[in-house]
Amino acid sequence: MRLANPNIPEDVRAVAADGTQLRYKLMELSNQYPDAIALGRGDPDLATPQPIIEAAKAALRDGKAGLTPVAGLPELREAVAAKLRAENGLAAERDNIIITTGGQEGLYLIMQALLDPGDEVLVPDPRYTSYDEAIASAGGSMILVPTTHEDAFNLQPDAVEAAITPKTKALLMISPSNPTGGIITEDRARALAEIAIRRNLIVISDEIYEKFLYDGWKHFSIGSLPGMAERTITLNGFSKSYAMTGFRVGYIAGPIDVIRAMSRVKAVTTGPAASLSQWAALAAQTGDQSPIVEFHRIYDERRRLMMTGLREIGLDYSDPRGAFFLWTNSSPTGIHATELSYLLLKEGRVLIFPGNAFGENWGGYLRISVLQSGDLLREALERMKPIIDRYRVESQV
């Protein structure tokens, strides 16, 4: 889809090809509009559960703010390993875990520890563009594997197999997916595991949104399959599950040698995660899990509200099986998603990220997050409708 609108500011146009910068530019622009409804960033609007806050305070009172080991608090590493054994079926002990400064740093460490210049990583398209940066920073190359609306953006084993070259070192699996909300179903994961073993690939399994699947879909960890433990690096964290993005705590599980390698990288790049954040994460992991159940109920309710609203304004979306997003087909408007996002922000005061912020092939999509109250989501839909209608008419689609 063509980017033609001459009214888009030059500073937006200048970053349109860089997904990460484009998202930040739109967020920056939205700051000019105090009444803007933010359906962009994947930051839960819900409050961090109070027991986590209280645990952080208790840690402070107890003088636990000192520097921790680079790989993380031993207590937290133990708790994460126990969680992965119990919930995900992974064979994990404390030494298989490193605590990171959020999931994004986890990606960075994985690529630094794994890739030499020229190594290729298979990445589903569309994707969160932080993967691009982490791979490029390690000198690796990203090979896109297409996923489709018709297939609910599930990862197709045949497409993966077709993309493998002698340089392929790893396959990135993201389930549930940011931005599509698609998941990799268990049958596909089993088929992909067979390929990974046969073609000797490392699997990087990003499971950050594992707690938020809907309509009966179940999360499945590929690292639990026979023969996969020694070739799977699992990435997860606390930000999304517990609405605590600002604490910046994530974790990686994998074979001990790669965890040690990542510790060496972490020591010279960022150092250990913040102590207080780790104590808060420990409370999240070991405490009452009912807040996640409530978060799930709320997100599902909002997701349904937004699905209904989008249908009413004539926009289609892929089956949102997980995460916080509706990956919405905006091509009926006839204009490029960057233009549409800009107009929705400028005229409608609704911040939505264009699909091409998640890959250059996706200028006909929008990523709409549901991280606002039901009232605000309804208001956002009302603001969007006349703009969508106008451009649909103007483009005669």
Next chain:
Amino acid sequence: MSAPQQLSRPLSARVASLPDPPDPMARQGAAETSKTVIQAAFEALDAGRTHYTDRPGILPLREKAVAEIGRRCGLELSADEATITCGATEARFVAIKKLVKPGQKILCAGSGAAVQGPAALIGAALTDDPNAEGIALIYLNSADPADRVEACAGAAISRESIWLIWDMSPDAGSAFHPAHLHPSLAERTITIGAVGDAHRGWRVGWLAGSKAANALRAYKQSITICTPSISQWAAMGIADPASEE
């Protein structure tokens, strides 16, 4: 099923050059947190400041950082030129990664211990010779001998492609800045600081200044998005972040 020991394929060559982190020493940093920091952290927790902050870091802390640089070094910077990082460690790494290419050299006025790891990770070499070929960056810190700092910084005056890091984190008392030697060094110098040893567990540092400020900020974002929110607000409780020890 037993816990996996070894990945089925070799790790990257770059990690072989890195030493294991000194974990047995790590907890020695657990000094007592000051009451004002605890109070600031409590207030942030109660106010629900538990979500992402702006990418560069919270504005009041950036203002505090540049004010401190101004007070100590007489250098005027705006908060827009400052980025809050996860300690001085991340600030140093971000600057080195963005300004030095593999095979290039970093000139160090002192031992360069703080930059050995980042240099090894990106495939750069350290040198103590100001006349060496291939120098891309000069690393100076406030604990280095003053005569060596001046000699090394002086090497950048006539070589305009060379960048400088002025790392104030080791010694809070220094009032020096490379820009004092020659005004042209101001826009090529990245000034780095961090909260003092007593608060290292909070992981708060900053990098400020230079015409590369925006590129450095973007790269920091690509690694950790933002520095932990509560840590940033807690650092507001430190009376004098750079001089507090």
